Amino acid sequence: MEEERKKESEFRIKIDRDSDSYDEFVSQIKDLIANEDSKQLKEMLDGAHPADIVTLFRDLEREEELYLFRLLPKEDQAYSLIKMEEETLESFLEELSVDEISNTLDHIETDETTYLLSYLPGAKRELVLANLSKADSFEIRSQLGFREYSAGRLMSKDFATVSITDNVRKGIINVRKKAKEIEDIYQVYVTDEDGVLEGFIPLKDLFLTPINTKVAKITNFSVFAFHYDVDQEEVANTFKKYDLVSAAVTDDLGRIIGRITVDDVLEIVEEEASEDILLMAGVSEDERLSTPILQSVKRRIIWLNVNLLTAFVSSTVVAFFEDTISQIVVLATLMPIVAGLGGNAGTQSVTVVIRNIATGDLSFSNWWEAVRKECTIGVINGLVLGTVTGCMIFFVKGNLVLGLVVGTAMFVNMIVASLTGSLVPIVLKAMRVDPAIASSIFVTATTDVCGFFFFLGLATVFAKYLI
Amino acid sequence: MEEERKKESEFRIKIDRDSDSYDEFVSQIKDLIANEDSKQLKEMLDGAHPADIVTLFRDLEREEELYLFRLLPKEDQAYSLIKMEEETLESFLEELSVDEISNTLDHIETDETTYLLSYLPGAKRELVLANLSKADSFEIRSQLGFREYSAGRLMSKDFATVSITDNVRKGIINVRKKAKEIEDIYQVYVTDEDGVLEGFIPLKDLFLTPINTKVAKITNFSVFAFHYDVDQEEVANTFKKYDLVSAAVTDDLGRIIGRITVDDVLEIVEEEASEDILLMAGVSEDERLSTPILQSVKRRIIWLNVNLLTAFVSSTVVAFFEDTISQIVVLATLMPIVAGLGGNAGTQSVTVVIRNIATGDLSFSNWWEAVRKECTIGVINGLVLGTVTGCMIFFVKGNLVLGLVVGTAMFVNMIVASLTGSLVPIVLKAMRVDPAIASSIFVTATTDVCGFFFFLGLATVFAKYLI
Structure with missing residues (x-):
């Protein structure tokens, strides 16, 4: 490890946020920027990788970033723009003049130019394109015409x-x-x-x-x-x-x-x-540590509000059985177990199915295989966990019927969990919705509702043996 | 699309599980294998990519796979072994003789050879190594000596x-x-x-x-x-x-x-x-669609049993308040809301933090930044959702104190969620445990326990205003 670090630093100054001297390094840079000592700054950053310069940017104010950016060689300017995070990039490009942007573009491939231009507002983009050579601007215009997230957008036009x-x-x-x-x-x-x-x-x-x-x-x-x-x-x-x-x-x-x-x-x-x-957890798909807090909150809170609605639905199911609960209070202590385990088992199925869709292992030709497998797992999980939970309840509470009610509800809810857990993402995929986006909320809502319903329903039926 | 498909198939027969004729293709192959018509089979598979051959294997019996495998050119044999899924590879290699394995190894790079040999039992591995040239076997032995998941294992020794x-x-x-x-x-x-x-x-x-x-x-x-x-x-x-x-x-x-x-x-x-x-959902990290069911169940059920234990813990917390619940049954219908939303908010924090650790954006130099951000989000989420939920309860149930109790418990639980959600993965990382593996179970257990405790505790204190 020691040797490798030495080796690397011979070739490139590495700016490493984890190194002990990093804080000192940043304050040195800040001082030099304040004194506009461009000569010393250029010396300090000579040979630094643009990706590391971008790392350094995170700890600078915008004005400082711009000052430093303008000191970089044109090629490094281009690469540092490419390595910038998307939220920063947009506002950073706003600060740069049309000439500054066009000058950096000579040094990168067409796919990267296209990427950067897609972050410019229409009018500024036109001005930048007008600054480029005719051939270049034609190529980039045609590439901007391809659909986002398509091979055409991804490709480079530079090949032999x-x-x-x-x-x-x-x-x-x-x-x-x-x-x-x-x-x-x-x-x-x-x-x-x-x-x-x-x-x-x-x-x-x-x-x-x-x-x-x-x-x-x-x-x-x-x-x-x-x-x-x-x-x-x-x-x-x-x-x-x-x-x-x-x-x-x-x-x-x-x-x-x-x-x-x-x-x-x-x-x-x-x-x-x-x-x-991130989508599965109900977080914006591009949330990063550097995302502004309010932007993070916005997307997360939408999901939590949806979750609040589904929670009210399952709460309504519980309310149906208020009479039973008031007679047998122990039900209130046990019902979260049935619902909670169902939710976790459902999440397992959802995750495996979504991952298999993403890697291309699961497609419309073999979806049935996946659902069958998940359901078999659901039955086995249900048998094992239903038995374990039922026995535990019987030993702790000394009521056989209560154990049977919990165990049976658990068994049924496990099957519901694996069935919805595997079907929901497949159906969403068929409807051309990203299967990650809403699967897990729908699945846990279902297992909550079904868990409460089966458990409290069974308990109501067998109420006289439970009191 | 049409054009591209045509284009591709000019170069390589593509075996595409999603194509309409795939089932027919498989049964044709199966018939030819049954008739041991090696000539016709070789013709049909000529030019097929080893990755596609492996796809075809999924729909064949082991005996059929072996027959087909032995018809392949040595180079394709090697590549099809490399492309095989790990669980299949081990049992497949068992069926092959030492000579068959060594013959394929000439055609691949040392890192791939090392990979394949790591799936052989010690004795067979020695026999295969003895079959290779001295230089090759020395190189592979030295590479097998590197730590698993290290750069040494990953590298190829073929370079100029x-x-x-x-x-x-x-x-x-x-x-x-x-x-x-x-x-x-x-x-x-x-x-x-x-x-x-x-x-x-x-x-x-x-x-x-x-x-x-x-x-x-x-x-x-x-x-x-x-x-x-x-x-x-x-x-x-x-x-x-x-x-x-x-x-x-x-x-x-x-x-x-x-x-x-x-x-x-x-x-x-x-x-x-x-x-x-997969780890976050409590599924084995290498579970795939092709993983045998019992193997899938094994890992998943361990996690569900751990979950069962934590569920019993939070159930015990509820049991503390049985008296209050028996007086005010509506509490039983509302308590899952407070606990459930806390769990989801905690999962959001855990996911973002784990992702940032994995991409290298979050390290020990800036962990505090992440925790502070998550807690700020927790406070905002708590204020918004606490208020929304409190108001909803007040309007539906017409009891202001009940609304205040729910809202306050929700607010506190949201802060608990973001604090544990961000701290747990960071602490696990510091303890050199994979932060994905147990974070989410610990976080949801905490939000369940705290959610029930705050809500039912507050309700007990203000019981006289709730009846």
């Missing part, structure tokens, strides 16, 4: 191609031309004379083959291509399933118009998983 | 290096030597004469530079390196933060011993996110 009728020499020349703009070329795409994608050649094969070889001879025809309108989640799942490093994006006629690389997909996988986990 | 004192010609020769074994070379690592990592050269720069240029002249010294014992979660977070495509792994002396590529990281990001979401 070679015609299948050419020879390797031509391929190397094409790569050489592109090499200056493109950071990471791993392969050259092979097309027919109309630009229709035919296959690809890994970069090393291109360079290690005699230059007069026909391209067709070394082309790998097992190329993966996405239509530009395919959803980014499908792109991510395909990358995962087939271990892809990059894939082509094609237009309606199968002509290559872009490429997607695995590092773009990494972000999607992370985002989609975070989205699920 | 060049000494910083050499010239570009030597670099190209080294790449040429490695090119046959290594699927995906993107860069060449530059070392000093002792093998200590100095930097890297992107492949395209190597090939596009005159061959007599000194390596030092085109070396990029901003190389990322991990010590072999760094945790895979840290590796993944660094890849995400700095948008890396590959990184080196070094030994204690800073010598390069492997490299990690972004596609390996993709799997980790997915796994870690899935793990969190």
